[in-house]
Amino acid sequence: MVFHVMTLFPEMVEQGLHTSILGRAMDAGIIGVKTVNIRDYSEDKHRHVDDYPYGGGAGMVMAADPIARCFEDLTSGMTKKPRVVYLTPWGKVFNQQMAKDFAAEEDLVFLCGHYEGVDERVLEEIVTDYVSIGDYVLSGGELPAMVMIDAIARMVPGVLTNEESGETESFMNGLLEYPQYTRPEVWRDRPVPEVLLSGHHAKIAEWRMQRSIDRTLAFRPELMENVELDKKSAKYLRSLQNPTE
């Protein structure tokens, strides 16, 4: 899978992603990250890419033309029109299911805004998906693009090794992940829960599922509405909801 990032700060994206699991996947050729500098497509003699907003108001707006030409150049060799994500605080809030869906694409294009945003007309022309990474405003779309690329890449087959498998992570079964422990067995008088030392796989799985349910109820109770639980886990949930039953 190849991620294409249209940005004013290509080095920020390149440096930020070429480490750890993603760096290894890039070196192995499983994923690619290609950045293009929108400024290279400015025809202005000072290489400006922004201008004042029509109607007045604070800040500057990224002009349509350099972005459109950047996009046309970027996609000129592609046989299929790719999905194009515009990172924006008013987009649909990103989640794990979206990461899984995007991971099925061969090419995925990101448009990183800056300043007050981007001329609406070029968005109408090229964008297929409007995505936010949360209800707050950042200075540019580069960090959101990097967040999305990291989450999507983890869902691309071959990026995670078996040991790193994403299957048991938070959100994969609709629940948050159970608590994790490593050596030593006792740290500052705090022992590891005994069941984890038992070697009894079924009991460990049951304990983990129950702790996932506890944590989801404590931190993100709204997630429980869409979770499908097996009989045993549903019984545990009922016992929490109706302790006298």
Ligand code: SAM
């Ligand atoms: N004026 C815009 C608004 O109120 O919606 C905010 C512009 S913001 C300062 C500059 C750029 O950062 C945006 O065009 C977008 O690409 C990116 N950005 C900021 N916050 C974001 C978020 N929560 N999710 C995704 N992208 C974001």
